[in-house]
Amino acid sequence: MKRTLLAGMLALLMCFGVLSFAGCGGDPEQLETVRIIAHSEMEDVLEPFFQKFMAENEDIRIEVLYGVDQLDQMDTQYPPDLLFIGNVQLDSIAHYFVDLNPLMEDYFGGEAEAQAFMDTFLTGTAESLVRDGKQLVLPVNANVSLLYYNEDLFDAEELAYPTNDWTLSDFVENGKKLTKQEDGRYTQWGASTTQGWWGEYLIYARLFGGDFYDASGNLALNTPAFKQGIQFFKDKAEGPDKFAPNPGSTAVGQGDLGGFASRRTAMELGGHTGNWPSYNALDNFNWNVAMIPTADSNPDGIGAELAVEGYGIYTGALNKEKAFRVLMYMFSEEGQYAFGSLGRLVPTTTYRDHVLATPYEERSNPKNMEAVFAQMEKSAVLPTDPNFQAVAGAPVYNTIATFLNGGYADVDAWAEAATKAAEDYLATVS
Amino acid sequence: MNRFSSALKKFKRSRTSVFLMFAAVPIVGYLLFYFYPILRTLMLSFTDKTMTRPDVNVVWLDNYIRIFRNETLLGKALVNSIIYAFGSGVITLVIAFFMALLLNSKVKGVGVFRIILFLPFVIPTFASAAIFKGLFDPNSGLINVFLYDNFGIQGPGWFKSEDTALLTMILMSIWGFGIQMLIFLSALQNVPASLYEAAEIDGASKTRKFLSITMPMISPMLFLNVVLVTINGLKSFNTGYLIGGVEGNPNNSTLLFPVLIYRIAFNTEYGGRRLGYASALAYIFFLVIMVFTAVQFIMSKFYVNKDVE
Numbered sequence: 001m002k003r004t005l006l007a008g009m010l011a012l013l014m015c016f017g018v019l020s021f022a023g024c025g026g027d028p029e030q031l032e033t034v035r036i037i038a039h040s041e042m043e044d045v046l047e048p049f050f051q052k053f054m055a056e057n058e059d060i061r062i063e064v065l066y067g068v069d070q071l072d073q074m075d076t077q078y079p080p081d082l083l084f085i086g087n088v089q090l091d092s093i094a095h096y097f098v099d100l101n102p103l104m105e106d107y108f109g110g111e112a113e114a115q116a117f118m119d120t121f122l123t124g125t126a127e128s129l130v131r132d133g134k135q136l137v138l139p140v141n142a143n144v145s146l147l148y149y150n151e152d153l154f155d156a157e158e159l160a161y162p163t164n165d166w167t168l169s170d171f172v173e174n175g176k177k178l179t180k181q182e183d184g185r186y187t188q189w190g191a192s193t194t195q196g197w198w199g200e201y202l203i204y205a206r207l208f209g210g211d212f213y214d215a216s217g218n219l220a221l222n223t224p225a226f227k228q229g230i231q232f233f234k235d236k237a238e239g240p241d242k243f244a245p246n247p248g249s250t251a252v253g254q255g256d257l258g259g260f261a262s263r264r265t266a267m268e269l270g271g272h273t274g275n276w277p278s279y280n281a282l283d284n285f286n287w288n289v290a291m292i293p294t295a296d297s298n299p300d301g302i303g304a305e306l307a308v309e310g311y312g313i314y315t316g317a318l319n320k321e322k323a324f325r326v327l328m329y330m331f332s333e334e335g336q337y338a339f340g341s342l343g344r345l346v347p348t349t350t351y352r353d354h355v356l357a358t359p360y361e362e363r364s365n366p367k368n369m370e371a372v373f374a375q376m377e378k379s380a381v382l383p384t385d386p387n388f389q390a391v392a393g394a395p396v397y398n399t400i401a402t403f404l405n406g407g408y409a410d411v412d413a414w415a416e417a418a419t420k421a422a423e424d425y426l427a428t429v430s
Numbered sequence: 431m432n433r434f435s436s437a438l439k440k441f442k443r444s445r446t447s448v449f450l451m452f453a454a455v456p457i458v459g460y461l462l463f464y465f466y467p468i469l470r471t472l473m474l475s476f477t478d479k480t481m482t483r484p485d486v487n488v489v490w491l492d493n494y495i496r497i498f499r500n501e502t503l504l505g506k507a508l509v510n511s512i513i514y515a516f517g518s519g520v521i522t523l524v525i526a527f528f529m530a531l532l533l534n535s536k537v538k539g540v541g542v543f544r545i546i547l548f549l550p551f552v553i554p555t556f557a558s559a560a561i562f563k564g565l566f567d568p569n570s571g572l573i574n575v576f577l578y579d580n581f582g583i584q585g586p587g588w589f590k591s592e593d594t595a596l597l598t599m600i601l602m603s604i605w606g607f608g609i610q611m612l613i614f615l616s617a618l619q620n621v622p623a624s625l626y627e628a629a630e631i632d633g634a635s636k637t638r639k640f641l642s643i644t645m646p647m648i649s650p651m652l653f654l655n656v657v658l659v660t661i662n663g664l665k666s667f668n669t670g671y672l673i674g675g676v677e678g679n680p681n682n683s684t685l686l687f688p689v690l691i692y693r694i695a696f697n698t699e700y701g702g703r704r705l706g707y708a709s710a711l712a713y714i715f716f717l718v719i720m721v722f723t724a725v726q727f728i729m730s731k732f733y734v735n736k737d738v739e
Contacts, residue, residue: 251569252585253569397677428707
């Protein structure tokens with residue numbers, strides 16, 4: 001009896017052992033599968049789109065991993081083949097991406113043909129996803145800073161809508177007219193204030209000719225142009241020309257009224273194209289966009305930020321050739337329209353021409369898509385420093401918040417404090 | 431073979447085998463989910479492991495040196511966590527104790543009051559913090575609007591002001607005093623009535639009875655509660671994360687140590703998930719908690735009555 005029990009246990013252990021090793025060999029079906037990372041809200045559109053591809057390509061099975069953390073998935077036995085990444089984050093994980101150039105040359109049958117495909121991407125978009133001459137990612141979405149405005153609030157004041165030739169003076173003048181108070185409490189703001197990240201303050205700094213880093217890659221927060229931008233950001237939220245909330249204000253009736261989507265804020269400078277679906281989900285919210293105003297003293301300054309995100313092939317992908325075929329399918333006309341229907345701004349000439357061909361009045365908001373594409377032409381990508389996102393976020397923004405609340409004597413004192421905060425942070429990073 | 435089977439038979443009959451049979455599951459659980467992560471974190475703290483780079487190098491004490499030399503948030507997060515743990519701990523203990531005293535009295539419907547007072551404990555911190563955030567909003571929250579509309583007073587900046595943000599978090603933490611109250615209540619109910627009766631015969635006042643009977647008799651549970659609230663306060667994450675986010679807004683004033691560790695280890699926007707560096711921070715924090723717990727054990731000699739079982 002005892003021997004039978006021991007033999008049984010031994011057999012069970014062997015079974016476990018065999019099963020464990022069986023997993024290491026790889027399931028042939030899994031090797032035919034291309035795994036793609038995607039946001040959860042994309043499911044309704046992507047599923048039928050990929051089903052159609054699988055019906056036409058029986059040798060490929062597509063599995064979309066919705067709403068998962070791709071860094072976690074990369075360590076698994078069957079990692080994602082197509083990774084999703086933006087140009088801002090790319091530098092920290094660029095080594096995980098395959099160079100797409102040779103794959104494109106094979107697929108299109110030559111360098112010139114591959115280049116013709118690349119030329120369909122709008123200026124600066126695909127380029128911002130190149131590292132060391134390698135095209136690591138192809139963009140399916142772009143975000144560009146714009147001036148968002150609420151048409152109803154402008155109509156109520158009988159003010160003309162913002163135009164592409166606005167300067168910051170027009171922005172201030174209209175912002176003040178659109179700011180309303182009752183019994184000392186603000187009931188409407190001329191503009192919102194973007195807090196916590198660089199989404200707005202960097203635009204002003206760049207409009208005046210500054211930038212986060214200089215040409216050598218050193219911090220450039222202490223330059224006159226950058227400081228001018230930060231002073232403008234402060235004056236907008238605090239001071240005689242105030243027409244936006246000060247995030248640090250603690251008095252009743254002086255705070256943020258819920259941002260641009262609250263319909264009690266007339267304008268938002270910067271914004272994010274990713275917010276379009278949520279704005280359009282609101283009933284009777286009549287909003288539109290114009291290009292970012294220029295600084296009166298520096299009309300050629302480029303303030304708008306261009307950020308792109310898209311798909312690239314993971315170096316650990318089990319089947320890179322099949323993954324590439326799926327990637328190319330995403331950039332078919334049908335694929336681009338599918339991403340467009342998800343509220344993505346696909347940065348290609350194909351998608352742009354498709355959007356602009358729709359009559360102005362038949363478009364969903366924002367109707368002024370001409371301004372969107374024009375702004376993409378007049379915009380700049382963010383620095384390609386892997387630490388930019390971390391430094392420009394809390395360390396530097398916190399000093400700006402302190403400045404807004406009178407924590408520094410003047411903008412020069414702010415610049416010193418901000419530079420020190422950024423340097424302190426960078427010292428902790430290896 | 432005979433020797434092996436007799437040893438096996440002996441082992442099966444021994445108390446150790448019975449112990450192992452019952453304790454095997456928790457022991458395996460402990461080894462897998464506590465011991466292994468603790469050891470793994472220690473190992474990671476000597477590396478430059480990040481989630482965004484495939485190569486891992488052993489850097490020995492470099493993370494620790496870097497933290498003590500350059501991490502400007504180390505002191506801020508540590509002080510915030512200690513103030514939060516101390517503030518919320520003291521207030522929680524005082525309220526829990528007085529509530530337990532009230533619930534220990536013989537009044538009608540005391541069971542209902544017990545349930546009412548314990549209910550907040552079962553509400554998730556995330557939900558209660560969201561409610562408090564609305565209540566304490568300095569621009570539009572109920573408290574400040576009431577003060578302004580009725581008395582013309584501009585209320586404090588609560589969690590939006592650097593000066594009051596941590597205090598607001600401490601006030602919010604009182605919400606979860608239920609478990610401490612239950613521990614006090616069970617201790618109070620275990621004090622033998624005969625001791626009070628004897629004291630009454632001797633003519634002891636209420637204060638004397640409280641100081642000479644109640645306090646010494648519940649002192650082991652008081653010690654347990656002190657240790658629990660201190661450790662809970664120090665490792666508190668939810669309130670800080672919900673009120674100040676990973677940034678510890680405003681200006682790091684709500685940045686608790688566990689939030690700092692989380693932000694460095696898991697928030698891509700803050701330096702690409704530096705697991706090695708965050709592990710070193712976690713070990714430094716572990717040592718801090720250990721020191722505080724050791725101090726409490728030493729101090730317990732002065733107020734815990736060892737005769738109470």
